[in-house]
Amino acid sequence: IEDSKPKMSEKEKREMIDKILK
Numbered sequence: 001i002e003d004s005k006p007k008m009s010e011k012e013k014r015e016m017i018d019k020i021l022k
Contacts, residue, residue: 008016
């Protein structure tokens with residue numbers, strides 16, 4: 001996993017992944 005981006009909370013990750021998958 002690349003660590004070049006600012007760390008996001010689990011909730012933000014979930015929302016981002018959800019947008020990508022849908």
